Amino acid sequence: MSYDDGSVYSAWAWYYDGNGWGYLFDAGGSCDITAVLLHFYPGWPYPGGTTYGIKVLDESSGFPSTELLYESGIPGEQGKWNFHEFTQGIFDPDGKFFIFYIQEGSYPDCFGLSEDKAQEDPGPDWWCNGSTYGQGFPRNDFLLRAGLNGAQPKIEEDQNVDVAWFGFPTITDGSFNLSLAIDKPGRLIISTYDHTGRLVARFKRELNPLTKTMSIDLTHLPSGVYFLRLETPTRTVTNRIIIVH
Numbered sequence: 001m002s003y004d005d006g007s008v009y010s011a012w013a014w015y016y017d018g019n020g021w022g023y024l025f026d027a028g029g030s031c032d033i034t035a036v037l038l039h040f041y042p043g044w045p046y047p048g049g050t051t052y053g054i055k056v057l058d059e060s061s062g063f064p065s066t067e068l069l070y071e072s073g074i075p076g077e078q079g080k081w082n083f084h085e086f087t088q089g090i091f092d093p094d095g096k097f098f099i100f101y102i103q104e105g106s107y108p109d110c111f112g113l114s115e116d117k118a119q120e121d122p123g124p125d126w127w128c129n130g131s132t133y134g135q136g137f138p139r140n141d142f143l144l145r146a147g148l149n150g151a152q153p154k155i156e157e158d159q160n161v162d163v164a165w166f167g168f169p170t171i172t173d174g175s176f177n178l179s180l181a182i183d184k185p186g187r188l189i190i191s192t193y194d195h196t197g198r199l200v201a202r203f204k205r206e207l208n209p210l211t212k213t214m215s216i217d218l219t220h221l222p223s224g225v226y227f228l229r230l231e232t233p234t235r236t237v238t239n240r241i242i243i244v245h
Helices: none
Strands: 010-012 019-026 031-040 051-060 063-075 080-092 096-103 113-115 126-129 132-135 144-148 162-167 175-184 186-194 199-207 213-217 224-231 236-243
Touching: 019 051, 019 144, 031 096, 051 080, 063 080, 063 096, 080 096, 096 126, 096 144
Parallel strands: none
Antiparallel strands: 010 113, 019 096, 019 126, 031 080, 031 113, 031 144, 051 063, 051 096, 126 132, 162 175, 175 213, 186 199, 186 224, 224 236
C-alpha cells in the first residue's frame, strides 16, 4: 500500500534522533502487516546515516494508539528503495494501522526520507517524536509503503503530464476555465486547500497537447480564500484564488 507516485523529488531529515514521519493506511479489512518499503534520498544528508527504525501502531478513531511493533537498528542505504520484512507479521483485524519511519542519528548523520512531486494522500501525514504523535501538513508524499500478507510493495512510477504554462483567475464564483500549454500528454494533478492548509478538493485529469482549456468547478466550496496547486513531474504551481458567491 502506498500514496506516493514513485518519483524522487526532495527529502526530509530531522535535526534530532527519534523523530519520524508516518501514514495511516487502510487495507479495507483484516490483514497481516508484514513489511515496509521506503526510499532514502541520494547523497543527502552527508555523511548520512546507516540505520533507521520502524514503528507500527494500531488506529483508534483516526489517531495512533497501541504500539504493535518497534524495530530499530535496521540497515539502510541512500539512493535506493530499502525493503525490510518484519521478524513476525502483525495481524490487524480491521486493516487500519499507522507505519512510521523513525530517524536514527541527528542531522547530518542520518537518512533523508525521500518525497515525490505531488500529494497523493488525501489526508495529512503524521509526525512522531518519541511517544508523541501529531498531524502534519499538506505536502508531497513520503516514499513509505506498507507490505501486506507477505507481498513486497510494488516499485512503480506514474507518468504525469508535462505542462509548460498555467493561467486562471484570482477571483471567481468557483466555476472557471484553466488555460494550459502542454508539452506532452499525461496526467495533471489539481489540489485545492483552504486557508488553514486543509485539502478540500483534489482530482486528476488526463490531458494531451491539443488541450488548451480545462473547466474547474469549485462551486460547492463556501466563499473564502483558497490555494490551488497544479502538479507535474517538472514543476509545481500554487496560486491564491478567492471564491465569492
